Amino acid sequence: MADQAFVTLATNDSYARGAMVLGKSLRNHNTSKKLVALIGPHVSEPCQCVLKRIYDEVRVVNVLDSGDTAHLAMMKRPDLGVTFTKLHCWTLTHYSKCVFMDADTLVLSNIDELFEREELSAAPDPGWPDCFNSGVFVFRPSNETYGKLLQYCTEHGSFDGGDQGVLNGFFNTWATADITKHLPFIYNLSSIAIYTYLPAFKQAENMSDFETMTLSYLETGNQPAPTAERYGGNAKVVHFLGKTKPWSYTFDPKARQFSGSVHEASAHPTFLLDWWTLYSSVVVPLLREQYGDQPFDSGCVEGESSSSLGPQLSSEERKQKWEQGQADYMGQDSFDNIKRKLDSFLK
Ligand SMILES: [Mn+2]
Numbered sequence: 001m002a003d004q005a006f007v008t009l010a011t012n013d014s015y016a017r018g019a020m021v022l023g024k025s026l027r028n029h030n031t032s033k034k035l036v037a038l039i040g041p042h043v044s045e046p047c048q049c050v051l052k053r054i055y056d057e058v059r060v061v062n063v064l065d066s067g068d069t070a071h072l073a074m075m076k077r078p079d080l081g082v083t084f085t086k087l088h089c090w091t092l093t094h095y096s097k098c099v100f101m102d103a104d105t106l107v108l109s110n111i112d113e114l115f116e117r118e119e120l121s122a123a124p125d126p127g128w129p130d131c132f133n134s135g136v137f138v139f140r141p142s143n144e145t146y147g148k149l150l151q152y153c154t155e156h157g158s159f160d161g162g163d164q165g166v167l168n169g170f171f172n173t174w175a176t177a178d179i180t181k182h183l184p185f186i187y188n189l190s191s192i193a194i195y196t197y198l199p200a201f202k203q204a205e206n207m208s209d210f211e212t213m214t215l216s217y218l219e220t221g222n223q224p225a226p227t228a229e230r231y232g233g234n235a236k237v238v239h240f241l242g243k244t245k246p247w248s249y250t251f252d253p254k255a256r257q258f259s260g261s262v263h264e265a266s267a268h269p270t271f272l273l274d275w276w277t278l279y280s281s282v283v284v285p286l287l288r289e290q291y292g293d294q295p296f297d298s299g300c301v302e303g304e305s306s307s308s309l310g311p312q313l314s315s316e317e318r319k320q321k322w323e324q325g326q327a328d329y330m331g332q333d334s335f336d337n338i339k340r341k342l343d344s345f346l347k
Contacts, residue, residue: 003096004033004115005056007089010103011040011082014247016047017299018103020283021246021275023054025107028278032112034095038088046290053286061088073150080153083163087153090139090146102135104240106275111187111236114138119145120171121181123188125164126241130175134164135239136188186234190241191268238271246275250301253280259301 006026010016019037026035035055039048041062051058063074063084074084089100099114101107114121119140122132139145149170158165168174174181240246249260249272256273284298 002034003094005036005092005095005098006031006033007036007038007092007098007100008103009038009086009089009100010043010047010051011085012042013044013047014245015103016043016051017247017279017283018245020047020050020054020286021279022101022103022105022107023051024278024282027054029107029110031110033099033115036092036095036098038085040082040085046287046294046296049290050283050286061085063088069147069150073154076154077157079161080158080166083153083158083166084150086163087146087149087166090141090149091143092141093143095141097138097140100134100137100139101237102239104245105135105188106238106240106271106278107236108238108274109236114183114187117183118181120167120174121183122174123183123185126190131164131168132171132174132182133188133190133239133241134162134167135190135241136183136237137167138183187237188239189235189237190239191271235271238268238274240271240275246272246279247299249276250299251276251280252301253277254302 008019008022010019016039019039023035023037026033034057036057036059037051037055038059038061039051041060043051043060048058048060063070063081070084070088074081077084086100089098092098097115097119099111115138117138120132120137122134122137125131125133149166152170153166156166156169159169249258251258253276256277258269258272258276280298280300284300287296287298
């Protein structure tokens with residue numbers, strides 16, 4: 001439908017790359033919706049050009065230039081600059097309904113069914129499930145709501161310093177009023193949650209949908225319940241929450257390995273690999289075209305050895321990291337290394 005759109009936001013070139021990958025992932029899964037990117041004034045010319053090739057609409061948002069209520073709000077709360085830029089999505093009134101997605105999300109299957117939901121629908125935040133996570137949400141553009149949101153911002157600020165605090169403060173009945181506004185977690189699966197509740201994530205990896213449904217049918221005689229749908233194997237959107245983003249790494253496309261001075265693994269390696277595969281195969285060629293002879297850092301390296309992430313830790317420190325769910329899955333604690341260790345015991 002022409003009056004519905006996915007919307008994202010990029011305030012710098014790093015997030016712009018995230019937006020490029022997100023846009024491509026939506027297109028690859030044949031979305032029928034329009035794609036809109038809101039960008040800050042600091043996104044470079046070549047990145048803007050690439051975004052325009054992927055998105056139907058690229059809109060530069062400069063709250064400081066706007067000279068309207070947003071500008072006034074910004075003068076009162078300069079700390080909420082990026083938040084005001086994000087709230088700008090409510091002004092896209094040529095669409096009747098939109099789904100906002102952070103530029104650090106990646107789509108793994110078609111999610112157009114989200115447009116059947118109402119404002120404000122979102123998934124629980126993994127850190128505080130009575131709040132929704134503002135990385136993916138359904139909303140209805142409206143100048144009236146936009147005005148109220150700005151007013152709310154200036155009067156109450158944000159309890160977490162960002163848009164999630166503002167939006168949870170404003171849409172404060174989300175937790176209790178209407179369960180249909182709670183999106184299943186698979187629409188905003190954060191890497192953190194994978195490690196804090198690994199059995200749930202694995203629930204659908206271990207059993208195929210068919211097996212799960214057959215089992216449930218045999219046990220109950222009822223119509224098969226799609227239990228597997230809510231678990232990790234059916235993840236539809238991955239959210240790379242936290243400080244370490246996919247673009248914080250460097251990647252060797254040939255060896256399919258990551259490297260970089262990153263102190264915490266940010267995501268399940270499978271999803272990180274999905275992100276980089278899409279980025280290096282589809283986005284980098286577009287960037288290369290735009291930059292021409294100008295050198296640019298794609299984040300891709302070739303042929304360098306890249307086995308370890310971050311500094312080497314003592315075995316006690318590593319144990320602690322494991323217990324906190326921060327195993328170095330791509331370096332020291334990679335499957336190959338663990339297997340080598342086991343093999344040495346089994347000899
Ligand atoms: Mn995010």
